[in-house]
Amino acid sequence: MREKLTNPEDVRTWPGTIPVEYVYTAGVAGEAYLRAIKERGCLAASTCPDCNIDYLPPRLYCERCFAKTDEPRDVAARGVVETFTVAHRDLDGRPLEPPVIYAFVRIAGTAGGLIHRLGDVEPGDVHIGLEVEAVFRPPAERVGSILDIEHFKPVG
Amino acid sequence: MPERVAIVGVGYSDVRSTTPGLSYKEMMYEAAVRAYADAGVNPRKDVDSFICVSEDFWEGTSIFDEYVPDQLGGALRPVHTVTGDGIHALACAAMLIRTGRARIVVVEGHSKHSDIRTPHHIHNFAFDPIYHRPLGAHPYHLAGLEMNRFLHVSGNTREQCALVVRKNLTNALLNPRAVYGAEVSLEDVLGAPPAFTPLGELDIARPADGGFVMVVAAESVVDDLAGEPVWITGYGWCTGASAVDSRQWGEAVYARLAAEQAYRMAGITNPFQDLDFAEIDDSFSYKELEHLEALRLCRPGEAGTLLEEGVTLPSGEFPVNVSGGSLGVGHLLEATGLHRVYEVVLQLRGQAGPIQLAEVERGLAQSWRNLPTTTGCVIILERS
Numbered sequence: 191m192r193e194k195l196t197n198p199e200d201v202r203t204w205p206g207t208i209p210v211e212y213v214y215t216a217g218v219a220g221e222a223y224l225r226a227i228k229e230r231g232c233l234a235a236s237t238c239p240d241c242n243i244d245y246l247p248p249r250l251y252c253e254r255c256f257a258k259t260d261e262p263r264d265v266a267a268r269g270v271v272e273t274f275t276v277a278h279r280d281l282d283g284r285p286l287e288p289p290v291i292y293a294f295v296r297i298a299g300t301a302g303g304l305i306h307r308l309g310d311v312e313p314g315d316v317h318i319g320l321e322v323e324a325v326f327r328p329p330a331e332r333v334g335s336i337l338d339i340e341h342f343k344p345v346g
Numbered sequence: 347m348p349e350r351v352a353i354v355g356v357g358y359s360d361v362r363s364t365t366p367g368l369s370y371k372e373m374m375y376e377a378a379v380r381a382y383a384d385a386g387v388n389p390r391k392d393v394d395s396f397i398c399v400s401e402d403f404w405e406g407t408s409i410f411d412e413y414v415p416d417q418l419g420g421a422l423r424p425v426h427t428v429t430g431d432g433i434h435a436l437a438c439a440a441m442l443i444r445t446g447r448a449r450i451v452v453v454e455g456h457s458k459h460s461d462i463r464t465p466h467h468i469h470n471f472a473f474d475p476i477y478h479r480p481l482g483a484h485p486y487h488l489a490g491l492e493m494n495r496f497l498h499v500s501g502n503t504r505e506q507c508a509l510v511v512r513k514n515l516t517n518a519l520l521n522p523r524a525v526y527g528a529e530v531s532l533e534d535v536l537g538a539p540p541a542f543t544p545l546g547e548l549d550i551a552r553p554a555d556g557g558f559v560m561v562v563a564a565e566s567v568v569d570d571l572a573g574e575p576v577w578i579t580g581y582g583w584c585t586g587a588s589a590v591d592s593r594q595w596g597e598a599v600y601a602r603l604a605a606e607q608a609y610r611m612a613g614i615t616n617p618f619q620d621l622d623f624a625e626i627d628d629s630f631s632y633k634e635l636e637h638l639e640a641l642r643l644c645r646p647g648e649a650g651t652l653l654e655e656g657v658t659l660p661s662g663e664f665p666v667n668v669s670g671g672s673l674g675v676g677h678l679l680e681a682t683g684l685h686r687v688y689e690v691v692l693q694l695r696g697q698a699g700p701i702q703l704a705e706v707e708r709g710l711a712q713s714w715r716n717l718p719t720t721t722g723c724v725i726i727l728e729r730s
């Protein structure tokens with residue numbers, strides 16, 4: 191290999207890649223969440239009977255007191271923008287045009303929430319405290335992923 | 347009664363934006379040689395244990411801890427790696443000594459960021475694979491979310507974050523270890539292209555290469571060594587929830603709790619009065635303000651005012667990041683905390699040259715393991 195190189199800089203480095211593939215097990219609570227999204231177009235939460243805290247995404251256990259939580263229950267996919275950002279760069283650092291709005295949405299009636307895109311709204315019209323709801327893909331197109339939610343949009 | 351523990355030797359491999367001429371092993375060797383000369387130790391004879399910090403994905407090698415002993419003089423000796431920040435490793439070294447198991451321990455951390463071709467993809471791999479990563483967003487979107495909430499909750503302003511950038515880039519102009527020193531105006535920072543609003547391009551610390559090695563020793567052997575000791579009198583670390591729904595948006599709880607541990611250990615009750623200066627995490631501009639408040643160096647919501655009043659300038663009552671911080675020096679991955687400690691050690695020894703502060707006895711270094719973590723470390727260092 192070295193003999194073929196004409197640029198002396200080329201012997202200074204050796205390129206390498208790591209092929210990385212996994213399947214991530216969703217688990218009992220995670221599957222309940224993804225099934226709610228895929229099959230019923232809603233989210234799911236689980237409650238700690240001792241702390242009375244509703245986890246969303248649901249957990250099998252309470253991270254505050256370590257008790258086992260109750261069975262996950264369905265929760266409507268709507269809530270409030272707790273914070274948001276307008277992203278001007280994609281994962282490779284290239285300009286994003288148009289920019290993408292991401293928000294952490296605190297889901298109503300729970301202590302939990304999720305980060306997702308905001309849509310059907312201009313960046314200038316988004317504010318902390320904005321009420322939003324999920325826009326789901328058509329049932330036939332859902333695969334059991336957070337991407338079954340296209341984005342969240344302002345309520346009404 | 348456990349022994350007191352001191353840092354008796356420090357060394358670094360030059361901080362650069364890129365290091366095409368040296369392998370990471372050669373960088374580590376360079377830093378180690380300087381640290382051992384400073385401490386007056388022979389690694390093959392005097393050192394009882396070696397502790398490195400590294401993360402396999404940044405290194406591009408699985409089980410990277412196998413690749414560290416020889417360039418430190420640690421082959422066939424007790425060696426282990428902490429997958430954490432350099433301050434985690436210093437705390438381990440101090441505890442190893444206080445158990446009596448070791449008298450002299452070497453700590454190492456480095457960044458060879460310029461070798462990484464897809465850093466944002468690796469960074470993205472740190473995000474929750476089921477609930478977050480599928481969005482495919484640039485990892486810094488999380489910083490934009492954090493910053494917006496922090497400003498909303500604390501009342502600090504976007505302009506005050508820009509002042510952090512101006513201060514740290516200006517400070518870096520005088521620091522020979524800093525890569526990104528520059529004269530920037532408030533308008534430059536505020537007018538820079540938006541990145542992840544309210545975060546702009548200049549609010550983000552840029553990566554750098556560099557390595558740091560420190561020799562840590564028990565009080566009983568300090569007098570036999572050449573290096574001027576700086577005492578480790580307190581440390582703490584803490585990790586919050588990985589889940590974005592469980593973390594407290596707008597407050598660096600991990601830093602507050604890590605500091606509480608360190609303050610208790612060092613007997614610090616009023617950090618602003620009991621400490622003289624600090625090197626704290628500023629990997630994004632807002633983080634310096636958020637961390638100042640979490641470290642109880644001011645009241646919640648007052649970090650920006652402290653900055654505006656000049657209190658945290660090198661000439662102020664409580665200088666913060668006189669080195670230029672990560673914004674000015676460059677972000678050094680797992681070695682970032684060790685860089686901060688290095689700056690504190692030089693200040694306490696009176697060896698900081700053009701950035702030397704007058705009459706400093708006690709300093710703090712704090713690190714955050716960057717996005718998407720809620721992990722922070724705090725260490726207290728003293729002259730006598």
Ligand SMILES: [Zn+2]
Binds near residue numbers: 238239242253254256
């Ligand atoms: Zn509970």
